[in-house]
Amino acid sequence: MLMNYGNAICEREWKVEETTPPGYSRVYHVHRGEVVYRDEHRSFSLKPGCLYLFPSATPYSMRHNPSAPLVCTFLHIDIFPAVLAQPIEIPMEGHDALHHLFLSISASIQGKDEKLMHSLVNVFEQYCRDRRLLQSPAGPVSDLLIYIAEHVNESLSIADLCGRAGYNEQYFIRLFKKNVGLSPHRYIISYRLKEAIKLLGSDATISEIARLTGYGDIKAFSRAFKNNYGLSPSDFRKAYAALP
Numbered sequence: 001m002l003m004n005y006g007n008a009i010c011e012r013e014w015k016v017e018e019t020t021p022p023g024y025s026r027v028y029h030v031h032r033g034e035v036v037y038r039d040e041h042r043s044f045s046l047k048p049g050c051l052y053l054f055p056s057a058t059p060y061s062m063r064h065n066p067s068a069p070l071v072c073t074f075l076h077i078d079i080f081p082a083v084l085a086q087p088i089e090i091p092m093e094g095h096d097a098l099h100h101l102f103l104s105i106s107a108s109i110q111g112k113d114e115k116l117m118h119s120l121v122n123v124f125e126q127y128c129r130d131r132r133l134l135q136s137p138a139g140p141v142s143d144l145l146i147y148i149a150e151h152v153n154e155s156l157s158i159a160d161l162c163g164r165a166g167y168n169e170q171y172f173i174r175l176f177k178k179n180v181g182l183s184p185h186r187y188i189i190s191y192r193l194k195e196a197i198k199l200l201g202s203d204a205t206i207s208e209i210a211r212l213t214g215y216g217d218i219k220a221f222s223r224a225f226k227n228n229y230g231l232s233p234s235d236f237r238k239a240y241a242a243l244p
Helices: 096-110 114-130 139-150 158-165 169-180 184-200 206-212 218-229 233-239
Strands: 002-009 015-018 025-032 035-038 043-045 050-053 060-064 071-077 088-091
Touching (some): 071 114, 139 184, 158 184, 169 184, 184 218, 184 233, 218 233
Antiparallel strands (some): 002 071, 015 060, 025 050, 025 071, 035 043
């Protein structure tokens, strides 16, 4: 599902700080700029002319050189129930179909042809799945991700998830974290906040969003949201801009 998109020339202060896994994947077709990506295991510079898929299940950060700002076509895609634990780099040279697909995506953004853009993004997602760039966790873990999504507005306990998976709690938590990159508890929080960001782009009230994402009251929702994003839900909504 497409969450955000644009053709961007980033401002001097642009940066990405995902201190917890975002739950969705950023996709950049880099045109120019000097940008460094970092996570717990790696650090590298983005290359102009390459396409990047960034993790949905790993904390990471990115910064650019303000004197050589990032210029890119970007997408934010909810790849559920797939999980991406590490970045993927695809040089566009030698991938003519992919290169022309992103030229078309960029042109549809420029022309504000939203219907065409969504169709092209669906083609890109299928391209990624066909080449196994995006894979869903195997077996019961994948089923539980779907269960969490379908019951995100309800109370979700680890004991209930363990019972549904048929495992004892200690083994279940290890299995879940191995497949998803997060503990079940952290995943549920991450999923709820990702859904909240989607809803903040709609006309839903803050109290409705709190209810739809499984929080008992606005205070609990606002506290969790601010702890993760540094802004209250209402301030986030006011300050929101389509950024890479």
